Amino acid sequence: MSAFDPSAFLPDDLLDRFRERAAVHDRDNTFPGDDLADLKAAGYLALLVPAELGGAGLGLAEASVLQQRLAGAAPATALSINMHLVWTGVAKVLADRGVDALRFVQEGAAAGEVFAFGISEAGNDLVLFGSDTDAAPQPDGSYAFTGTKIFTSLAPVWTQLGLHGLDTTSPDGPKLVYAFVPRTDAVVTRDDWDTLGMRATQSRTTELHGAVAPADRVVRRVDPGPNPDPIVFGIFSVFELLLASVYTGIARRALDLAVETAKKRTSKRTGAAYSQDPDIRWRIADMALAYDALPPQIAALTRAVDDVVPPDGRWFSYMSGVKHRAATTAKHIVDEAILVSGGSSYFTRSELSRLYRDVLAGLFHPSDPESAHSTVATAWLGPVEG
Template sequence: MTLTTFSTKAERLRQLEDTAREFAERTEEHDQNGTFPTENIDALKSIGYPALTVPSVYGGIDAGLLELVESQELIARYDGSTSLAIGWHVGITKNLNETRPWEESLYSRVMSDIVENGAVLNNIATEAATGSPTRGGTPGTVAEYSNSEWVLNGRKTFATMSPVLDYYIVTAHIPKEEATAYFVVPKEAAGISIVDTWDSIAMRATGSHDVVLENVRVSKNHLAQYIVPGNKPAAGWLLHIPACYLGIAQTAADEAARFAASYSPNSINGTISELPNVREKLGRIELKLLQSRHFLHSVASKWDESDAEARQQMKGELGAVKTSIVNEAVEVVDLAMRVAGARSLSASNPLQRHYRDIRAGLHNPPMDDMVIDQLAGRLLGYQPPSV
């Protein structure tokens, strides 16, 4: 059954968990080999997950932000890389649903492809010379208009899910206009190539390779929208990122709890779960998870309940959620490894994978320094002038 056949969020989450549970059986293999879990994406397509945030008018589920983050956390409990990869797709389609910046003919065609065929997309924006797009650099990728078509040339890095993308949403500079825009590039377009460059020790199975565009031609209306680099509106959809790392942290916590409840060295009676120092670590883990989940869910719910104007006042809260949850998740995994001791560093122990994966969140947007500076400005804005 597909998710569109269910009328409640609870039913959809149960179906999603039944599907995602099998991902855990393949996680270690893909992590060790650095391979992309295409079978996981295919499984998500089989239940219609790519249509989670597509508008209902096109046959999608039209899920709110709270359901999105709950779903992403759930997937991450079984495979963090799969969660982060598909999270970009459902997050971007959520943003497009809310803002509708594309021309209707292009938008409806892409959304219908998602619903009918399980097509997946991602923004391809990062470049070696510009770094994170959130910093506002002008893309080195160039778009030129010629013979009623756009011709794109450039190279993108960190193109997550590149092995299976159906649409590349490419940022490119238009020299003649001194402007930057998103271009929708179908995978069938001639001149696209994927260079196998992803050698990270964290999130090894996200397929975040380089994508090269050599004289890639797209029709005129595939210029989807003009953008101002660095000038970002409030983006609730980016909460898919902390949701992913919260899911990984929960899995690490569960692993630590299982170990503590089963490990019984002959120096004590019972298991180490009865030792005060172990219980103190487990209690701190649970406290961090409770705080993080409530923070994430409350801000997601506030986004769902707010109008467009109110949402633009939530930049500080959205950034705070990501920074807080990811840093708390890093601490949760550290505490989990302290509970398990030296065994957590064994290559066969999943905690060492969680340790590597969780740190990737520190480098996903928005960046900590930008969030903290924004929060400082928010606080100063409410303070009276110093005397």
């Protein structure tokens, strides 16, 4: 089998264009529609779709490498497309385990559909285990969803919104219902995305006013709370691993910029390049030591998902842990890169200035630091008593 070549999907010249555009979209608070068009042309929307369905037939491990590479050029573009890749990744995870409920996602992605991720809700720290969105069953097997979703990346362009809501009226309820709704008049997208960083994701608030998911787009009904159902496992694992990939890509770019700057800057005091300064060398070594731990962890976990390794009792702690480590390590590395680069990085024209703002978003995605620590504590100590 030939080695995977990320440049076949993301060549250097394309990444250079993405990087140039990233500064403009960040400044203007606009969605990178031009990036999306290029990614579509490169077959990126169907990376995880089987070749027999018109996709690239890649695994989660290869998609992770590509997302790290893309995030190094345009973090917000990578984070946006992440949410589409989550659903195609979940479709692959389920199909690999004998569940064909999301075949329409695979076929849709190959045909150019854009899938958005409608799970997050304000104040809902249950995330996958509960929902404040009402899912009302209809006589024809469809569901009407009413509620508000936040942080809906790809807001200006998505064609299908994958979401969940709570059915409290069915005889076997309550049930969490996972389904997909098309963009209709029953879906209102607020123009409210004006944030510190990751501005080009345009992750706007989405209002659902009886938005209907057809019966054939209702993919799962599960009990609320922690659940071994494949869709919960699929969403959690793919979401966490691809998020970790994006922030690992940011970390690598910050490290590369720090190395580049250290080689170019010259000390007035010694006349030598900063790369020869022992304090700068120590700082960059510290950054590299932190970064080097991330790609192997992500590679091992993505391969385990691709290889259908049965999850054990620690699986959720592995996934939340690697996302937490990637986000916090990336922030540390960007902080250090700014110190290496000096005062010029304080100007908004500096790429590091943008990375500094972009990387902060990693602390807010599930699993946030509190949730990650709670999950890992439960894995090691058992649940809290009482």
